[in-house]
Amino acid sequence: MTVTTSSYPKARRIKFRVEQHDSRDKYFVDGDMVFSHFVAGLSGGFPPGEESFIRSVRRVADKVTDPLLKKRVTGFVGQEAMHGQEHRRLNDKLVDMGYPIEWLDSPEQQQRMLALEQRLPALVHLAMTAAAEHYTAVLAQRVLTSDEIQSIPAEPEFWNLLNWHALEELEHKSVAFDVFRAVGGTEATRIGVMLAMFALTVPLTYGSLAVSLWRDPQARRRPLRVAREAYSLFRGPIFRGLMPELAKYMRPGFHPDHIDTEALLAHWQDELFGENGVLVDHLK
Ligand SMILES: [Fe+2]
Ligand SMILES: [Fe+2]
Known part of the structure; x- marks a missing residue:
């Protein structure tokens, strides 16, 4: 697929009013304990994960020569950095509400992540990012396509944040993949990872x-509800x-743009x- 100049991902400077949510209203997804813990865990993992994605692309960025791909990398980095920033603000709120997600973004966890990355060859690190981007693109497409998902009642400002994130994940879904290919990543590494x-x-x-859920006393007291x-x-x-x-993604020859999300x-x-x-x- 030819990428046109109009399809560069561009970071939007944006701020969500996550603080307006009443912290006593813990189960913010439809009053559902399990669903709310699931979304909180996902959000908790985004900032450190996205920083690792950025580092993996930066490790090889000097080998990218195509001017168009360079611009796409800039857009990718800008979008992921902004996602991390807004998810951190959401995560502070979620911690306030009682979700045990702080450790995911703790200095100790960051150190562990950096130590692991240093042991990985740059192309394996980048292949992990390209694969993770397929996860986020598939989830984003689901979230933005499904009326059933969009109609799940939840705190509106959290929904706004998730929809914005999903949109930008689709905008940059093939950047890490194309960088991986451009710097010599093989199909064997991509599929193996x-x-x-x-x-x-x-x-x-x-x-x-x-x-x-186990760390949530209310959930521990309601095992049948949790199971349901x-x-x-x-x-x-x-x-x-x-x-x-x-x-x-594991099919040989797969490319993220084979899944048409343009419309x-x-x-x-x-x-x-x-x-x-x-x-x-919400734009700044
Ligand atoms: Fe992101
Ligand atoms: Fe992404």
Whole structure:
């Protein structure tokens, strides 16, 4: 696919009013304990994860010679940095509400992450980013496509933040992938790294969610409710059919742009940031 000048990802300077949410209203996704813990955990992992994505691209950035790809890298870095900043503000609120997510972004965890990255070859680190970007693109596409997901009641400003993040994930979904290819990343490395991450997806998702719920005294007192809500979450529109979509990445020759999200992007760019966009007043 030819990338035109109009399709560079561009960072938007934006601020969400996450502090307006009443911290006593803990289960902000439809009053659902499990769903709320799941979203809080996801948000908790974004800032350190996105910083690692940025570092992986910067490690090889001096080898990128194509001027267009360089501009796309700048847009990618700017968008991910902004996501980290706003998710950190949301995460402070979530910690206030009682979610045990602080450790994910702690200095100790950052040190562990940096030490791991230093042991990884640059192309493996970048392949992890490209694979993770496929996860975020698949989730973003689901969130922005599904009326069933969009109609889940939740704190509106948290929804705004998630929709903005989802939109930008689609805008830059192929940047890390194209950098990986441009600096000599092979199909064997790309697919091998994804295979390892794919194998860890279910145990990590279930495990971290279980720990998060176990640390919530209210959830511990309501095991039947937790079981019912967990069943609904994993049978629901976020997870239904998710693994086969993630697995598409492992096909030889796969490229993120093979999944056409152009019309979806155009719709949401207008919805959020067009002339009457609902988030125009959030831009700084
Ligand atoms: Fe992001
Ligand atoms: Fe991303």
